[in-house]
Amino acid sequence: MASEAFEEIAETFEFLDDWEDRYRHVIELGKAMEPMEEALKVPATKVDGCASQVWILPRIEGQTFDFQGDSDAIIVRGLVAVLHALYGGIPVRDVLAVDAPAELARLGLDEHLSSQRSNGVRAMVERIRAHAAEAA
Template sequence: MTLPADAVTALATFQAAAGWEQRARLLMQWGDRLPPMRDADKTEANRVHGCESQMWLVGALHDGHWQFNAASDARLIRGLVALLLARVNGLSSAELQQVDLPGWFEQLGLSRQLSPSRSNGLNAVLQRIRELAAQ
């Protein structure tokens, strides 16, 4: 499966990082690049359950390709979700079903930093993405 351009960039950036400190800094920078979500979208219907921190997700289909946006009150989670969105934005509904979340964070060199609760939260986000795509 071909990676979206943002995912290719993320992969190159994180694989070039020397050690965890640099990756942590990159993670924060990616989180800061998430476009702000409108307050009108921060509704209970858009909330992702299963995350320890508050998290909202919206998605829209454009010409057969999905674009998602997310917001979180936790900076580290924002970074992780930004990397997840880099991996899924621009994919079709069928491609979204094929995304290997643990494999993606393994490639980025971040899997060791994913605590069980963070993993669960990211899985909840991916699950929500797949639900939106299946509607």
């Protein structure tokens, strides 16, 4: 169960044979993402468990989940963009039903990220799920 935006990323990854091309695509996704205002990069939005600095600020409008995120590391910023594609714009009640590890495995991220990066992605997913659970 993935959003249309995530499905587009998955389709693009199918055409990219080389992991370096996929890695570059993740970086480009991060560069295209709207930057988070510095004033929002505070301890309350910081994600613990990431080697890089990562901030996630959830927004729930009606029953739709969304978030703004950022990182000081270019590849992690791209991973935030991938997670935004996975979770952004879906109903709050569906956030907890998303099997993030399985969806990210479709991209091959589980095989190509360092253990530190994988732990960071897990921490971001846990933060997203926690915010959605609070709102549900």
